[in-house]
Amino acid sequence: MATQHLDIAQVAQQSGVPASTLRFYEEKGLIASTGRRGLRRLFDAGVLERLALIAVGRAAGFSLDEIARMFAPEGGPRIDRQMLAAKAEELDRTIRKLSAMRDGLRHAVACPAPSHMECPTFRRIVRAAASGAIGAREKKAPKLPN
Amino acid sequence: MATQHLDIAQVAQQSGVPASTLRFYEEKGLIASTGRRGLRRLFDAGVLERLALIAVGRAAGFSLDEIARMFAPEGGPRIDRQMLAAKAEELDRTIRKLSAMRDGLRHAVACPAPSHMECPTFRRIVRAAASGAIGAREKKAPKLPN
DNA sequence: GTGCAACTTCAAGTCGACTTGAGGTCAAGA
DNA sequence: TCTTGACCTCAAGTCGACTTGAAGTTGCAC
Numbered sequence: 185m186a187t188q189h190l191d192i193a194q195v196a197q198q199s200g201v202p203a204s205t206l207r208f209y210e211e212k213g214l215i216a217s218t219g220r221r222g223l224r225r226l227f228d229a230g231v232l233e234r235l236a237l238i239a240v241g242r243a244a245g246f247s248l249d250e251i252a253r254m255f256a257p258e259g260g261p262r263i264d265r266q267m268l269a270a271k272a273e274e275l276d277r278t279i280r281k282l283s284a285m286r287d288g289l290r291h292a293v294a295c296p297a298p299s300h301m302e303c304p305t306f307r308r309i310v311r312a313a314a315s316g317a318i319g320a321r322e323k324k325a326p327k328l329p330n
Numbered sequence: 331m332a333t334q335h336l337d338i339a340q341v342a343q344q345s346g347v348p349a350s351t352l353r354f355y356e357e358k359g360l361i362a363s364t365g366r367r368g369l370r371r372l373f374d375a376g377v378l379e380r381l382a383l384i385a386v387g388r389a390a391g392f393s394l395d396e397i398a399r400m401f402a403p404e405g406g407p408r409i410d411r412q413m414l415a416a417k418a419e420e421l422d423r424t425i426r427k428l429s430a431m432r433d434g435l436r437h438a439v440a441c442p443a444p445s446h447m448e449c450p451t452f453r454r455i456v457r458a459a460a461s462g463a464i465g466a467r468e469k470k471a472p473k474l475p476n
Numbered sequence: 477g478t479g480c481a482a483c484t485t486c487a488a489g490t491c492g493a494c495t496t497g498a499g500g501t502c503a504a505g506a
Numbered sequence: 507t508c509t510t511g512a513c514c515t516c517a518a519g520t521c522g523a524c525t526t527g528a529a530g531t532t533g534c535a536c
Contacts, residue, residue, distance in 0.1 A: 193512075203513080204495060212493095222502050223514045233453065236460035243424065243459075244431040247492070255446065265439045272435040275428055278389065282425050285390040289418040293411045300401065307379065313389075314382035339482075349483085350525060358523095368532050369484045393522070477536100484531065490524085501514065506507105 188229040189218065195227050199235045214238055214252055244275055284313030334375045335364065341373050345381045360384055360398055390421055430459030 196203045209215045210225070215234055217225035234255075241251040254268065288309035297303035342349045355361045356371070361380055363371035380401075387397040400414065434455035443449035 191513090202495080205493085207514090208494060223500095224502090224512080225514090230447075233447065233456065237447075237456050240427060240431050240434075240456060240459040242493095243427050249492090268435050268439045272432050272439070275432040275435065279425055279428050279432065281386060281389050282421055282428070285386050286418050286421040286425065288386075289414045289421065293414045293418070301376075301379065301383075310379065310383050310386060313386040337483090348525080351523090353484090354524060370482085370533085371484090388523095395522090479536085480532100480534095482532090485529090487527090489526070492522100494520085496519070497517090499515090502510105502512095504510095506509085 189226045190229060190231070191221065192217075192225045192227065195231055195235075199232055201235055201239075209235075209238070209248075212248055212252065214248060244271075245278065246271070281313050284309055288313060335372045336375060336377070337367065338363075338371045338373065341377055341381075345378055347381055347385075355381075355384070355394075358394055358398065360394060390417075391424065392417070427459050430455055434459060 190198070192203050192206055195201070195206060201209075206215065206225075206227075210217055215227070215231050215238075218228045219226045237255065238248075238251055241254070242248075246254070250271075253264075254271070288306055291303075291305055291309060292300050295303050295306060297306070300306045336344070338349050338352055341347070341352060347355075352361065352371075352373075356363055361373070361377050361384075364374045365372045383401065384394075384397055387400070388394075392400070396417075399410075400417070434452055437449075437451055437455060438446050441449050441452060443452070446452045
């Protein structure tokens with residue numbers, strides 16, 4: 185045998201991704217099964233890495249369709265580098281905002297002000313984090329596990 | 331007049347948040363109107379800051395309910411500092427993952443490998459970003475505008 | 477006083493990402 | 507051979523966060 189084959193239950197167990205989600209991802213073209221044993225899907229071990237990639241992409245706020253577009257064409261139509269660069273920029277802005285939010289939360293933990301909105305430091309942090317976040321609706325943000 | 335009053339259309343225009351969303355947020359208790367002119371809601375100018383806060387919270391991946399819990403009780407039951415600290419930690423982990431993802435994307439832009447999965451650098455970055463992201467499903471991550 | 481654009485309420489619809497349920501199939505162990 | 511349990515398919519349901527639509531009301535310009 186070439187690479188190791190795992191059935192769907194093993195992939196689910198090793199990745200933590202439910203079998204129902206694996207089927208759903210396959211249907212969406214995000215992962216591919218390499219065959220069947222009876223009815224059961226078999227996956228190449230590489231699927232685990234791919235799932236990790238999908239998880240990270242989701243964590244970064246990309247939709248499944250975007251992830252598919254970014255990584256699906258293995259040797260396909262050629263990946264859009266400009267799009268990737270734009271995504272990296274987007275991510276960078278997100279990171280800056282989240283950093284401000286984190287600082288704001290840490291401050292709130294320590295701050296004695298009765299309501300955080302009355303604390304000038306907190307308000308300054310919010311303003312920093314919010315610059316541009318408002319008034320330019322596009323999509324929204326995701327929630328990370330772990 | 332004490333503070334400046336804005337009607338819902340002005341708030342919508344200045345914040346970029348649709349009036350329907352403002353009504354929805356009010357219903358959820360995230361913002362409060364200070365009165366009415368006829369049927370029309372009037373808001374205190376401070377609502378703009380509050381909306382910014384909500385936007386940043388969303389960008390950080392918090393649900394509306396979580397945001398409400400974090401900031402709603404203006405002088406209320408007392409804010410849960412431990413929860414805020416935990417959120418800050420969570421955010422910090424998210425930020426590290428997103429940073430890895432961003433680096434991965436930037437590398438992908440420059441990398442000549444035919445498929446990114448075949449590039450050792452990219453795979454290393456994915457592994458770094460994924461550590462813990464997989465196998466510990468809980469929720470998912472946000473998508474930031476702007 | 478009359479129009480009407482812009483607001484109001486309330487219920488229902490939408491969207492992405494899955495999950496759940498009903499009914500079916502199969503490989504492997506007793 | 508027969509059971510059984512884990513998988514299969516396909517349709518429908520769920521959840522959060524809004525958006526849309528129908529039907530009603532009203533401040534303000536004329």
